[in-house]
Amino acid sequence: MSTLSMKVMKATLAIGVTAAAFAPVIYTPSTYAAEVTGTVISSTPPTAGSTPAVNKLPKVEVIATGGTIAGQSADATSFANYRAGTLLIADMVAELPDKNKIAQVSTYQFGNSGSSAYSISDLYDLSLRVDQALKTQDGVVVTSGTDTMEEIAYFLDLTVRSSKPVVVTGSMRPWTVIGSDAQANLFNAIKLAASGKTKYFGTVLMLNDEFHAAREVTKSNSYRTDTFITPELGALGYIDEDGVRVYRAPARALLPASTWNTPFDLSKLNKSNLxxxxxxxxxxxxxxxxxxxxxxxxxxxxxxxxxxxxxxxxxxxxxxxxxxxxxxxxxxxxxxxxxxxxxxxxxxxxxxxxxxxxxxxxxxxxxxxxxxxxxxxxxxxxxxxxxxxxxxxx
Known part of the structure; x- marks a missing residue:
């Protein structure tokens, strides 16, 4: 079991109930966390030991909202018995192997809840935070629970002003079980954002080595790891090892740069007017x-x-x-x-x-x-x- 799992295992072994039964939980930041403000934790892992070659890599910020991907299971084989929105994204990213070969990765803990716990007002704040990150980053990954992930992704697709890659990901199994899809999904989402291949695609959703247009994707199963599909039209592309293969583009990618942005500039709208x-x-x-x-x-x-x-x-x-x-x-x-x-x-x-x-x-x-x-x-x-x-x- 990983060091991260051991940090909270004692607290969760005695609980043993499903994620839906819990209110959002925010744990005290680890040694990587830099700042705590209310229920929002901002954190960035250290870049000690970086080299000039590393500094030339694309910069990707992972903005975390919680969900199953940040889940702590009751034990290493509890696929459906876990506490969602438990682990911190800084610690999760720190566990990813070889991430420094694909991007300079920073993290921001926007929240730690299931996806359906977020209001439209919260998504307003999330969208503005993504655009803020993209002023300095080459791409952004947003981690989320899967229940309303397609809605979160489409809201970002319609409102984020930057044309840089935005990738939404999560998992169907918690981080701490054997065979979890969480680590692979997070790693591949960072790889996809760093590749730059979805620039002007708007927001895309990436799980199970596939990425889909936010406008078209939907969740089709409450348990299977291949749950996200695009009915009739299919995925935009696939990620296989070092290969990021794009086989089609969303319609919005074909719009001229001058008209690519939607009219929905949230910086010009008070969220009370939603x-x-x-x-x-x-x-x-x-x-x-x-x-x-x-x-x-x-x-x-x-x-x-x-x-x-x-x-x-x-x-x-x-x-x-x-x-x-x-x-x-x-x-x-x-x-x-x-x-x-x-x-x-x-x-x-x-x-x-x-x-x-x-x-x-x-x-x-x-x-x-x-x-x-x-x-x-x-x-x-x-x-x-x-x-x-x-x-x-x-």
Whole structure:
């Protein structure tokens, strides 16, 4: 067992419960930690012994938010019995072998919680911290729990202003069990960020030796290490040993540099002005007042996860019509199938293309935070929210 595991094993052996049962835990910083402010720990490992050759390597900062990757298991074979968000990223990076061959790595402990514990307001702060790091770094890796990782990645994709590589990673097994995917995922995420090959790709998500576009990726299984997939379209590329192979690019990478940035510059928005957007799920005979309840509780926008190509029940449709007429509520139509496109449009209704409901919610939330004009928001969905590409005539 590693030295890191021994530090907290006594505290966790007696507990033996799943990660979901715990509130976030922040441990006292190790000898590598430099600063503690509330629940946020900033830490950077020492660079003693660095050489001129090392100093020429790309600089990558790992920003940690917790999750399973920072989990401490009850014992070395407890794959599902662990305490997430326990270990510090400075200590985890310190354990990685050969990292100094691929990058100059620094760390920042943004938090230590499961992914679903973070609010949109927290993601606002995280995005600004990523951009701050990219002023001096060549790339950033964000570690996260996997439950809402696709949402965290897509929020960063839509809001980070820098075109430098941003890679989100985590693991399906805690750091301290045999056969954990945590170490390999973290190492490969650093390698991918340092390679520079995803510059202008926006944020990508990397696990299981694969990297995916944040806009398109989704979690498909609650346990398997190959859980993250891009339905229909597939991964952007793979990491095999020293090879970082890119086989396709997201649509946004094809935009001119002058128009690459989205309109969602968080530095120009107070986070108290972030819009409230909800998701209404359609099913057989659905219509127990979900849409009207969301509107009554302040939702400025609603994403419908419809059947087939996006259809919703009669009752939901009637509520949607009333919400548009009475409150000017904005809607985005998506399909609950998780893949395939939706082109249903109408007054205050935007087609979600092939965005899943969770991703469409973030796109609508940010759009409504910056504009209330339907045509403007629809235009943003048609450009920054779309995955479709056009090839110019030669």
């Amino acid at each position: 819009a409230k957007v909800e998701i209404a799920y359609s099913y057989q005979d659905a219509g127990a007042g979900a849409i009207s309840s969301f509107v009554a509780n302040g939702a400025a926008g609603i994403v419908t996860a419809g059947t087939g190509a996006g259809g919703i029940s009669r009752a939901m449709s009637a509520e949607r019509t009333a919400a548009i007429a009475d409150h000017n509520t904005m809607f985005v139509a998506t399909t609950r199938t998780g893949s395939g496109s939706n082109y249903s449009t109408g007054k205050n209704i935007i087609a979600g293309d092939n965005l899943n409901a969770a991703h469409a919610r973030l796109m609508l939330l940010l759009s409504l935070s910056f504009s209330k004009d339907f045509d403007t928001i629809k235009g943003w969905f048609d450009t920054y929210g779309s995955a479709q590409v056009s090839v110019p005539e030669k």
